[in-house]
Amino acid sequence: MTLAAQEQNRHRWLEALGVDSWLPRGNLPGAAEIAPWVESFCYPNDAQADAWLEDVAESVEEQAVPVSTPAPKPVAARARIDTETLLDQRPAAVPKATPVERPVRTTPTSTVVEAPRFKLAFVLRQDLLIVDSLPPHQPQGFSRHHRALLTGITTALGAEADIELSDAMMLPWPMLASRTLDQGAEEARRAVQHKLRRTLESHRRITQVLLMGEAAAHWILGETAPLDTLQGRSFKLPSGLPVVVTLSLSELLRLPERKAEAWRDIQPLRLVRSSD
Incomplete structure (x- = not known):
């Protein structure tokens, strides 16, 4: 499996979990230089699912890794988590208790006159x-x-x-x-x-x-x-x-x-x- 395919595989699973992932398209200040494959990397989508699976299968055959059991069928990508819907389903906020007004303690000003010596x-x-x-x-x-x-x-x-x-x-x-x-x-x-x-x-x-x-x-x-x-x-x-x-x-x-x-x-x- 090529490195680009591995990244697509990782991003696919992250997308199924509802996690958005990002890759830089250019060098960032203070960061390591980006790998050459990042420029041509494409995020997988539903239309590319079959091609992505075929690419994965071909890379497995090329490595000639013995498999004792047939490869499981790919699981359909789950729908992305709707964050806004989850936020709308949050329990109603508990109203804050009315703060009790407490008397402010003031330090009395000293009226003692300086003592003569x-x-x-x-x-x-x-x-x-x-x-x-x-x-x-x-x-x-x-x-x-x-x-x-x-x-x-x-x-x-x-x-x-x-x-x-x-x-x-x-x-x-x-x-x-x-x-x-x-x-x-x-x-x-x-x-x-x-x-x-x-x-x-x-x-x-x-x-x-x-x-x-x-x-x-x-x-x-x-x-x-x-x-x-x-x-x-x-x-x-x-x-x-x-x-x-x-x-x-x-x-x-x-x-x-x-x-x-x-x-x-x-x-x-x-x-x-x-x-x-």
Whole structure:
């Protein structure tokens, strides 16, 4: 059987099964070159069925293959499958269920205000309350250098030598590492005022307050002006206690040449203490 006859045989069976087959008539990009017999190949049809069978029979005789049983009669080609009819016989489509509307979950917009950052140290010596502003970004608190400098300042103000500085009571803000809690300016002001009130209630002997640094002046007095404007000025707390504002201990440690400037700022406290 020639190669063309074999292809016709294959296409005939494919056609009987309802499968359409195709052969390229020319070379395709990226594909192997077509065989020479493809150009003369003809798809078998009903009119060519007898000639095709004869060609098959002749090719079998030429090969002289012994056959133990007579060749079966060719089966008539079956009608091609009507795809459109099969599609028309498909069961009716099941109607889609009506989707249930579900409430859309929305993420509530956070209204938490950015927390201010500051660190205050509350220190007592005799009848003087000192509130010092510490750098909030530095992990160390009220160091021995801060303590030594403040001891010298308060001694110069007239504090008795046998009365030492108290331990520093720290108030860092924000107090908790949380972005979901409200630690905004209003909450910070309440915390500072609560700390101040509790300190004054626990130490009735306090008669004067020294605020050192901008953060202390801002959160104790509620003043929003820069430190240059507040420095050296005298204020009063709602309770009537006199208050003086000057540079922070950290600033004086960093720039010792400003100690004379701070000494001039605290003269009202010195004069008040001298009159006791």
